[in-house]
Amino acid sequence: AQSVTQLGSHVSVSEGALVLLRCNYSSSVPPYLFWYVQYPNQGLQLLLKYTSAATLVKGINGFEAEFKKSETSFHLTKPSAHMSDAAEYFCAVSDRISGGSNYKLTFGKGTLLTVNP
Amino acid sequence: DAGITQSPRYKITETGRQVTLMCHQTWSHSYMFWYRQDLGHGLRLIYYSAAADITDKGEVPDGYVVSRSKTENFPLTLESATRSQTSVYFCASMRAYNQPQHFGDGTRLSIL
Numbered sequence: 180a181q182s183v184t185q186l187g188s189h190v191s192v193s194e195g196a197l198v199l200l201r202c203n204y205s206s207s208v209p210p211y212l213f214w215y216v217q218y219p220n221q222g223l224q225l226l227l228k229y230t231s232a233a234t235l236v237k238g239i240n241g242f243e244a245e246f247k248k249s250e251t252s253f254h255l256t257k258p259s260a261h262m263s264d265a266a267e268y269f270c271a272v273s274d275r276i277s278g279g280s281n282y283k284l285t286f287g288k289g290t291l292l293t294v295n296p
Numbered sequence: 297d298a299g300i301t302q303s304p305r306y307k308i309t310e311t312g313r314q315v316t317l318m319c320h321q322t323w324s325h326s327y328m329f330w331y332r333q334d335l336g337h338g339l340r341l342i343y344y345s346a347a348a349d350i351t352d353k354g355e356v357p358d359g360y361v362v363s364r365s366k367t368e369n370f371p372l373t374l375e376s377a378t379r380s381q382t383s384v385y386f387c388a389s390m391r392a393y394n395q396p397q398h399f400g401d402g403t404r405l406s407i408l
Binding site: 221225228284286289 | 400
């Protein structure tokens with residue numbers, strides 16, 4: 180089974196600063212990767228997804244992520260943070276459920292992003 | 297509107313009671329999932345379903361029961377609620393394995 184590691188449970192940046200949220204996965208086979216965002220009292224919303232078409236993936240709200248196979252990483256970045264970016268961010272990898280042909284998402288434990296004025 | 301809806305949004309109940317959380321999606325997605333979200337644990341998969349009448353256990357299935365008689369509905373039942381089941385529960389659906397999951401807004405369940 181795959182595992183997903185998000186380095187840093189809490190990241191704090193100033194408004195206008197670069198946002199970098201780190202995600203590493205365990206598989207040696209390029210999987211399908213996703214970043215989700217969760218605002219308070221809401222469900223998870225898809226930010227972007229990697230499905231092998233391009234290593235640099237652009238998502239909503241100015242976020243992008245780069246897939247690096249050699250580093251098994253899929254870090255999320257945004258050049259300039261906005262107050263409205265404050266939320267929790269989850270990295271996830273599509274994972275075959277053992278013994279079958281079905282799939283599930285394995286999530287990292289999340290990174291809480293705070294943006295300081 | 298199309299989407300995935302969960303009900304109720306908030307529920308308070310007592311230990312030992314049975315409680316059912318509802319999930320309905322309008323996309324006719326094959327896959328549906330139930331997660332619980334707890335501080336320090338992230339999202340943990342309780343049960344999933346690959347199609348109507350096909351369900352299987354996830355990471356933390358004990359104390360929960362699911363059914364899926366129709367593609368669009370995937371209720372989750374706590375047969376005898378315990379305090380350790382106090383959590384926020386999310387339902388999700390997915391069209392195919394290489395597609396993202398779409399989440400409901402969650403049910404915040406408190407068991408006293």
